[in-house]
Amino acid sequence: MAAPLDDAPGDGATARRRALLAPSARRRRIVDRVAGVAVTAGGLAVIASILAILVFLVVEVMPLMSASHAAPGRRVPLPSESPRGLVLDPDRTHAATLGDDGVVRVTRFADGAVAKELALLPAPPADAAAAPAPAFRALPSAGEPVLAGVSEDGRIAAVSVEWRVSFEGDVRRVEPVFGPPSLLELDPARRPLGAATVRLGEGGAAAAAVLADGQVALLRESETASFLTGAKTRTQERVLLPTPIGVDRLLLDHARRILYGAGPDGRLLVWTGLDGTPGAPEIAGSEADGAVSALELLIGDRSLVVGRESGGLEIWFRVARGEGEERAYRLDRVREFPAHAAPIRLLAPSQRNRTFLAVDEQGGLGLYYSTSARVLWTGRTDARAVSALAFSPKGEAAALASAGQLSEYELDNPHPEASLGALFGPVWYEGYDGPDYVWQSSSGTDDFEPKLSLTPLLVGTLKGTFYSLLLAIPLGVLGAMYTSQFMHPRLQRVVKPTVELMASLPSVVLGFLAGLWLAPIVEDRFPAIVLMLFALPLASLVAGGGWSLLPRAVRVRLVPGSEIAWLALCLVATAALCLWAGDGLERAVFGGSFPSWLFARTGLGYDQRNAVVVGIAMGFAVIPIIFAISEDAFSNVPRSLTAGSLALGATRWQTVVRVVLPTASPGIFSGVMVGFGRAVGETMIVLMATGNTPIMDWSPFNGFRTLSANIAVEIPEAPHGGTLYRTLFLAALLLFLLTFAVNTVAELVRQRLRQRYSRL
Numbered sequence: 001m002a003a004p005l006d007d008a009p010g011d012g013a014t015a016r017r018r019a020l021l022a023p024s025a026r027r028r029r030i031v032d033r034v035a036g037v038a039v040t041a042g043g044l045a046v047i048a049s050i051l052a053i054l055v056f057l058v059v060e061v062m063p064l065m066s067a068s069h070a071a072p073g074r075r076v077p078l079p080s081e082s083p084r085g086l087v088l089d090p091d092r093t094h095a096a097t098l099g100d101d102g103v104v105r106v107t108r109f110a111d112g113a114v115a116k117e118l119a120l121l122p123a124p125p126a127d128a129a130a131a132p133a134p135a136f137r138a139l140p141s142a143g144e145p146v147l148a149g150v151s152e153d154g155r156i157a158a159v160s161v162e163w164r165v166s167f168e169g170d171v172r173r174v175e176p177v178f179g180p181p182s183l184l185e186l187d188p189a190r191r192p193l194g195a196a197t198v199r200l201g202e203g204g205a206a207a208a209a210v211l212a213d214g215q216v217a218l219l220r221e222s223e224t225a226s227f228l229t230g231a232k233t234r235t236q237e238r239v240l241l242p243t244p245i246g247v248d249r250l251l252l253d254h255a256r257r258i259l260y261g262a263g264p265d266g267r268l269l270v271w272t273g274l275d276g277t278p279g280a281p282e283i284a285g286s287e288a289d290g291a292v293s294a295l296e297l298l299i300g301d302r303s304l305v306v307g308r309e310s311g312g313l314e315i316w317f318r319v320a321r322g323e324g325e326e327r328a329y330r331l332d333r334v335r336e337f338p339a340h341a342a343p344i345r346l347l348a349p350s351q352r353n354r355t356f357l358a359v360d361e362q363g364g365l366g367l368y369y370s371t372s373a374r375v376l377w378t379g380r381t382d383a384r385a386v387s388a389l390a391f392s393p394k395g396e397a398a399a400l401a402s403a404g405q406l407s408e409y410e411l412d413n414p415h416p417e418a419s420l421g422a423l424f425g426p427v428w429y430e431g432y433d434g435p436d437y438v439w440q441s442s443s444g445t446d447d448f449e450p451k452l453s454l455t456p457l458l459v460g461t462l463k464g465t466f467y468s469l470l471l472a473i474p475l476g477v478l479g480a481m482y483t484s485q486f487m488h489p490r491l492q493r494v495v496k497p498t499v500e501l502m503a504s505l506p507s508v509v510l511g512f513l514a515g516l517w518l519a520p521i522v523e524d525r526f527p528a529i530v531l532m533l534f535a536l537p538l539a540s541l542v543a544g545g546g547w548s549l550l551p552r553a554v555r556v557r558l559v560p561g562s563e564i565a566w567l568a569l570c571l572v573a574t575a576a577l578c579l580w581a582g583d584g585l586e587r588a589v590f591g592g593s594f595p596s597w598l599f600a601r602t603g604l605g606y607d608q609r610n611a612v613v614v615g616i617a618m619g620f621a622v623i624p625i626i627f628a629i630s631e632d633a634f635s636n637v638p639r640s641l642t643a644g645s646l647a648l649g650a651t652r653w654q655t656v657v658r659v660v661l662p663t664a665s666p667g668i669f670s671g672v673m674v675g676f677g678r679a680v681g682e683t684m685i686v687l688m689a690t691g692n693t694p695i696m697d698w699s700p701f702n703g704f705r706t707l708s709a710n711i712a713v714e715i716p717e718a719p720h721g722g723t724l725y726r727t728l729f730l731a732a733l734l735l736f737l738l739t740f741a742v743n744t745v746a747e748l749v750r751q752r753l754r755q756r757y758s759r760l
Helices: 009-065 420-424 455-485 489-502 507-524 526-548 552-557 562-589 594-602 611-635 639-647 652-681 684-689 707-717 723-757
Strands: 069-077 085-088 094-098 103-108 114-119 136-138 146-151 155-168 171-178 182-185 196-201 204-210 216-225 232-241 249-252 259-262 268-271 282-284 292-297 304-308 313-321 328-337 344-349 355-360 364-369 374-380 388-391 397-402 405-412
Touching: 009 723, 069 374, 085 146, 085 388, 085 397, 094 146, 094 171, 103 155, 114 171, 146 196, 155 196, 155 204, 182 196, 182 204, 182 216, 204 249, 216 259, 249 292, 259 292, 282 328, 292 344, 304 344, 304 355, 344 388, 355 388, 364 397, 455 489, 455 611, 455 652, 455 707, 455 723, 489 611, 507 526, 507 611, 507 684, 526 562, 611 652, 611 684, 639 652, 652 723, 684 707, 707 723
Parallel strands: 196 249
Antiparallel strands: 069 405, 085 094, 094 103, 103 114, 136 146, 146 155, 155 171, 155 182, 196 204, 204 216, 216 232, 249 259, 259 268, 268 282, 292 304, 304 313, 313 328, 344 355, 355 364, 364 374, 388 397, 397 405
16 A cells, blocks of 8 residues: 555655754854854954054044143242242242342242341441442342342342252152352452343352443352361452444353353354453344344253244354364354244243243243243233243243242143154254254253164164065075975975974074174175175076086986086085175175275265164074965966966966066065065064164165164153153054055055956
8 A cells, every 4th residue: 555645755755854953053143143243243353452552652642743732820928029930849839039228038828927037248347337328239040949049239149949848748849949149250440240141050150240441250160178177268360251233242161161242233242261261252144134042051051942032043053164174163143933012021941841931021931942942822911021030940830920929830741852853853952953853751960961862773664674674585495486486396395394384483482593693704704795696596596507507318307406506506505605705706896894894985884783683583483484385376366377378388487477477476465465464563683783873875784763662761760641651652653554554555456456366
């Protein structure tokens, strides 16, 4: 009897098979979905991580370009109506002022009370009580911890103000301490003095003033201590300085070696050698510049700030001019700032950097930075006829005295030295002959000015990359071409993993070997190395030609790959011959010493750790990357293309050059770009195999400093949040953007090449 239709064997087996396979299919679908979600999440996480790094770098760099701000702060009554001298303590709890009554008064900010007083001029004798006290004229202090003034009888009185900090439990107390007053008699004839200036120091005091007859007198006070008793003796020496033109303003530097002056016609004068025998002054500028209304020196005593009656603000410093024996330092105008609407009356330099304040006759106040030529902030004060101006010692506030009142301005000025021009353009630094690109982040003196130009680091990065790729691209690409298209498969299985294994070598090891082992060899054998550049390619051609001339019957009997041994033998023999001939070549052509010949003929120095050494060491590190990617690109060319070319009668070489190479060019280009990124970001090899000097020079015989190596060197010394700290993050951002731009361009070019050669 026939089975029912529903129980047909075929249908039942299919149903049972479907029932068994259903859980497996569902499981596969679930696994596929989970894998798809995981892959998508991983890709998005990578993109998010890269964007997070970019955002973090931008956030750290943005404050570098933030604008400075000034906001009105406290107002404190002063005992003097119009003091001209003003000194603040570091914590801004006290202010010392000096008015035209000749009395120094220290005012507490907390209650406005006078904490201490000192009369600069000694009290007249008792038998001369009826005689009037000589008139007194206070001198601007511009924030210096010295208060001084001029009496009408030809004397200058000065005193230093210090602040002693003590603690009573948890209460911090600040006590003003006056140094011993100095009384310097500039004019023995007791005539009134004109413009005057004074400096106090450990070695004594010095003062200069314009006498009634127009001459400039300099008085130097020196202090000596007895070797036996320790008793101190002060001596004074008075000198009349040559004065070819009238002088109405004077300013001494802190070392008391240089005196600056200004004439009524606007010209500047400089007397040098004050610690010896001063000569005739140097005269700078012209009458067309306008009358000078204020003079001040910035920290370091090299930059002179000049304020004009026209409202102009200028920076001058001494610059070396001329060559050889005629080379001498001359005062030169280096920068100009936008002019104020009224004459400049007071200037106050910061005691921390090249920032300074300027106030004009109408109350216009400006905050400026000399080196970067930045106008940090400008505004107007409520006070009129400002009589004294000072920076707080920590630079976080400014104080103005006017009409018996002290007005404070809170300053937010975190990175005044940073600007696009200072970071990437040439800057004229103090002591330099002209604008230059300089990176120098630290020094041994407190008045050092950081020089943070990133341009030498960019040049060094590109220089190291160029010399390394100059070696890596030909060897990596041509080696991949030979391995993929010409080498016997048995050797391929050995050569390719060996070359790729080179990529695992630590860069610190390569840098160590390059700096301590390779650099001396290159210096001693440089002519031989140059000779190898020409001899080794020629030897390769000769070796290949000689191998092809062997009878076919002989070549067939040899082990496959024997040509590699023959080529290696020829190259080793050629290298040994070049090393042997190198000494003779150096004696015959370079006089026995290539570095000496190079300097004598071209003026270029030869640094032992230079771009040639870095090019060899970093090229050795980049070759495996370019080789591996290029070899894969050559191997992935469809066999049908090569077979078709060979079938049409092309030789193996013609096929590789005209068919395989164009088809593989997108992959080769990707390999070169990956190698470029590897070279740009390399740190340890550059750090150890170069002099690490940030110079603007493309010479292969000099060292350099790259962005990555600079970050590694400087970041341990960079204070958190400081200008150097954020500048290093800017360097990291530049590296990020550079590699991103290169990779983007590389991808676009690769796609174009793929579209172009996909039709082959």
